[in-house]
Amino acid sequence: MGLFHHRNDNTTTDVLSAASTAIASATTAASSATATLFDGIRCGNYDTTEPLTGSMGYHTLITIIAGACTAAALVLCGVLALTHILKFRWPDEQKQLVRIIWAPAVIAIFSFFGVWFYGAAGYVKPIGEWYECFALVPIFYLFIHYATPNGPVSTHPFNKLPVTAASYSVDLSSLNAQTFISVINILSTIFCLLALLHAHKYLKPCIGPYKPMLKLLCLKLIVGLDIIQSLIFSILANNGEIKPTAKLNLPDLLIGTQDFMLCIECFLIAVLFLFPFSAARYSTRNFEA
Numbered sequence: 001m002g003l004f005h006h007r008n009d010n011t012t013t014d015v016l017s018a019a020s021t022a023i024a025s026a027t028t029a030a031s032s033a034t035a036t037l038f039d040g041i042r043c044g045n046y047d048t049t050e051p052l053t054g055s056m057g058y059h060t061l062i063t064i065i066a067g068a069c070t071a072a073a074l075v076l077c078g079v080l081a082l083t084h085i086l087k088f089r090w091p092d093e094q095k096q097l098v099r100i101i102w103a104p105a106v107i108a109i110f111s112f113f114g115v116w117f118y119g120a121a122g123y124v125k126p127i128g129e130w131y132e133c134f135a136l137v138p139i140f141y142l143f144i145h146y147a148t149p150n151g152p153v154s155t156h157p158f159n160k161l162p163v164t165a166a167s168y169s170v171d172l173s174s175l176n177a178q179t180f181i182s183v184i185n186i187l188s189t190i191f192c193l194l195a196l197l198h199a200h201k202y203l204k205p206c207i208g209p210y211k212p213m214l215k216l217l218c219l220k221l222i223v224g225l226d227i228i229q230s231l232i233f234s235i236l237a238n239n240g241e242i243k244p245t246a247k248l249n250l251p252d253l254l255i256g257t258q259d260f261m262l263c264i265e266c267f268l269i270a271v272l273f274l275f276p277f278s279a280a281r282y283s284t285r286n287f288e289a
Helices: 002-041 058-086 091-101 103-116 118-147 177-210 212-238 250-273 284-288
Strands: none
Touching: 058 091, 058 103, 058 250, 091 118, 103 118, 103 212, 103 250, 118 177, 118 212, 118 250, 177 212, 212 250
16 A cells, blocks of 8 residues: 555656646746747837938838828728718618728738838737728628618518539649638638629629728738738748848848838728718708708
8 A cells, every 4th residue: 555655656757757847838928928028019210221212221211101101091980980980870770880990000000010020920910810801890780770770671672592612723732831820811812892783793783882892802812912912022031032132131121011011001092981971861951851
């Protein structure tokens, strides 16, 4: 019995030791990841090259321009959302529009942080991309509301809606991981748009007057541009075409430039949103009509 207890104690000690080692390793890994994140967020000097203009480096210049575009996109989206809130006469429809309207501003904000702090770009930019996915749900509800505006969802407009399927064949043997992800994103976006175009074709008699496809295309344009840019930069980097210069380092080219371009595009799309997402239809005169 004494021998049995002795072996049991040794086994328990080994298990506890292994568990302690595993916990210590996990803690170290978590600490390392956290340190990497905060190193990226910590304000540092990314202008490690020669000044681009005067005494201003490339990183400082694009940060200022990206910040201005982000602020402008935020103001435009906020004003447009406010016009809907002030004319909130059709809540089931307008609450979906307000959720969609904020997409350019949200994506621009997190892209701006990617420009400002290169090290944090990989952590913050996916949050903006997540909001684009979130905004697709209101688009779906908006389509349903347009098709069945007078109560419970009827199946009649959807009876003849076909099931859309597609397949793709791509040689991925020569692509690196980033390019592979970009290709998958492009194919999934194409598939999504084809399915929605199919749906629009059959639902057009019900939802055509509301111009829903224009709303959807404005939303998908943001992510479509980002995916295409990422693919182009990935292919160029994979082929060694992107090289640092005296005024631009690799983070400037591979991280800063992409997010900088996206901030400008979000501002332009926020301007474009003013037309298909206008609240003019919900004015008192039009509403009563």
